[in-house]
Every structure is written in C-alpha cells, then in structure tokens.
Amino acid sequence: MLQLRSDRIASLGPTGQATERALVDGLIPTFARLALRVDSHKTYASFLRHYSLFCVATGRDPGARISEECLAAAIIWFVRTRSVNSVGSYVSALQWFHTSWGYGPLPRGPIYARVKRGLQQLFTPVDVVERKFALTLDHLYAIYNRINLHSFTDARNWAATTLGWFGLLRIREFCDARLRVRHVSITDEGLALTIAFSKTDRRPHTIRIARRNDSLCPVAALTHYLSFFRSSSSQSRSSSAPLFAASQNALRSSHLSPDSYREWLKRHSAGIGLDPHRVSGHSLRRGGTTAYFLAGVPETVIASHGRWRSTAYRVYFANNTPQFLASSLLSSYTSGRYPTLPFRTGALRPVR
Numbered sequence: 001m002l003q004l005r006s007d008r009i010a011s012l013g014p015t016g017q018a019t020e021r022a023l024v025d026g027l028i029p030t031f032a033r034l035a036l037r038v039d040s041h042k043t044y045a046s047f048l049r050h051y052s053l054f055c056v057a058t059g060r061d062p063g064a065r066i067s068e069e070c071l072a073a074a075i076i077w078f079v080r081t082r083s084v085n086s087v088g089s090y091v092s093a094l095q096w097f098h099t100s101w102g103y104g105p106l107p108r109g110p111i112y113a114r115v116k117r118g119l120q121q122l123f124t125p126v127d128v129v130e131r132k133f134a135l136t137l138d139h140l141y142a143i144y145n146r147i148n149l150h151s152f153t154d155a156r157n158w159a160a161t162t163l164g165w166f167g168l169l170r171i172r173e174f175c176d177a178r179l180r181v182r183h184v185s186i187t188d189e190g191l192a193l194t195i196a197f198s199k200t201d202r203r204p205h206t207i208r209i210a211r212r213n214d215s216l217c218p219v220a221a222l223t224h225y226l227s228f229f230r231s232s233s234s235q236s237r238s239s240s241a242p243l244f245a246a247s248q249n250a251l252r253s254s255h256l257s258p259d260s261y262r263e264w265l266k267r268h269s270a271g272i273g274l275d276p277h278r279v280s281g282h283s284l285r286r287g288g289t290t291a292y293f294l295a296g297v298p299e300t301v302i303a304s305h306g307r308w309r310s311t312a313y314r315v316y317f318a319n320n321t322p323q324f325l326a327s328s329l330l331s332s333y334t335s336g337r338y339p340t341l342p343f344r345t346g347a348l349r350p351v352r
Contacts, residue, residue: 036096043089044093044097047090047094048097050078050082050090051074054074054078058073058077066098066103067107068108072115074090075087075090075116075119076115078090079123084120084124087116132278132279132286133275133278133279133286134289135269135284136291137291139287140161143268143271143272144158144215146271152247155224155228156225156228157256157261158225159225159244160174160175160261161221162216162217162218162221163209163221163222164281164284165284165285165288166209166288167193167218167288167305168207168288168292169195171262171282173195175244175257175261176257177242177255178196179242179244180240180243181237181239181240181241184222186219186223190208190209190211190218190219191208191218192206192207192209193207193209194206195307207305229248242255242256244256262280265279266280269283285306289302292305
C-alpha cells in the first residue's frame, strides 16, 4: 500500500488519481477474502461444491441469483446427506458466495424459515452429534504405561499429548508446523507456549503450564523428547523448525501431521479399552477442560487458558459434569451435619 503525504495527495493529477483508485479498488477482493480463516475457506468451498451438485441434479444454474424457493430446496437436498446441525453453516457459505457474485443478501423469507424449522423438528431428535470422548488423567496414565519412551515416535507423541491436554490445545496448534521451537521456553516453574495464532484469535497468546511431580509431567515429557535431538550427531535444530518433527533427522521443515498423531492416539486408546472412533485430537482439549472444571478451577481461568472468548467452552465438559459437580460440592459442604442412615446403598429399608 502506498504511503502518501498530504502535499503529494494534493498534487495528484487525473492520471495519479486513476492509479491510486485502481490500486485501492484492486485490494478490495484481497482483504474481503482475508475475512475468512483458512479452514473456513476449505469448508465453504466444500459447501459450494455441494450446492453445485444440487443445481445439476435439479436442473438449476449454479451461478444464478438464488431465489427463496431455490434456497429452501437446497437445504432440503443438503440434509439428505449432511447433518441438519450444519444447515446454518451451509447457508452462511451460500450467503458468502451470493454476496461475492454481486447478488446481495439471500432471500430468507417466511417459506425458507418454515422449511428450515420443519427440517429441524424432524431431524434434530435423531441427528444427534456424538461428541468425542474426553480423555482423563487416568486414561493418559494408562497410555503412558503402554508406550516405549525409548522410541522417538512415542516420546514425541507423548510430549504432544501432555502439552495438548494440559494446555487445552487444538490439534493444529501443536501439529501442522504451527508450534515451533522458538515458541517454547522451559523455566523452573514449568513451561510457556506461545500460540502464534489460533482458530479464534490471530494474535499471539502465551500459555503457561506448571510442572508436576509425577509421570504425567508435561515438562518432563517435552524435555525427554528434546533429548533425542541433543543426543543426535546432527546439527542443532533451527528455532524456526516445528517443535514436533516428523522424524529425528527432520531439522527444519518436516513436521508431525495431525493425521499421523490421530492414528497414534486412536491406536493406544483402543489398547486401553476405549472406542477409537470416539477418540480424536479434540479428546485432549475436552478432557483437560473437564478435569480443570472438576478440580475447581474458576471458569474464567479455564476460558482464558483455553482461549475462549465466550462460554462456548462449556460444551467441552463431559456429559453431566456440571450437574454431578454441583451435587457433589453440596454433599461435601453439608457432610457431617446430619446423622448417617443405617442402611446399605440402594436399599429401600433400614438394615436391622
């Protein structure tokens, strides 16, 4: 972008003004595109392909202005193969492209609203989204007892697991080359991770994780993993290299991929008796959030630690966690105030 002084702006002639206008106008599509995150671009592109298939199947022009009837038909066709819970995101994607094509707002009138409501009434009770399993500290310890920390792969993935769980990290915040060597510092108290950018915030955010005096210590896990490079005959790693490398010989660009990590986590989760289909990288973030809540960590601290801007973190709690915690805290508060009943748990009559 050109930086012009006020005196130069005043001296611009018709040619200069035309050049400036072309420059600024040409940047409009660039900055408009930046309004969407990279992951959103991929999702919206997938939705647009789905809409194009709908148009081909029903004899419509995919580049034409979308009428209210077309929009209603599109969401009906959408829920034949997709979740009704994704209708809102699908329509948001169509709105994005509709605006980009110069057609303005989608015609979301009464017919569309009724069709959408009807789909929700019919499919919501059966189209339930099954949340990923929340891994607990006990699960982590069971995985720890299965792995071989003399193996580079297991040492690396165990360090990634502890950082992800205690740091409430999203999988792409520690895989996919986002977390680099320079983003981590180890101190006497624990370690600090700088998340360069995240799903909801493009600004750097530093997360601090305390040391533990047990086998689940994330500082010990990370230190052990990094020792593989210190003991290697290769040159020291660049500060810009991904923290979690694909191999011991990967010094700069090669990184642990999300798919590779997920496969490792699912395999070891199955080995401790969990359903691998219900385990993903998000199981760390959800499990850590639930554990912090049960430990009595204030919700404002949980939200800050996990980089949530709203109460959206509450959906990460394992099923019924808040309800059980409420009754458990009440039981602890009133414990000893009343006499213990002389009958067995589950019995309806006192034991004589």
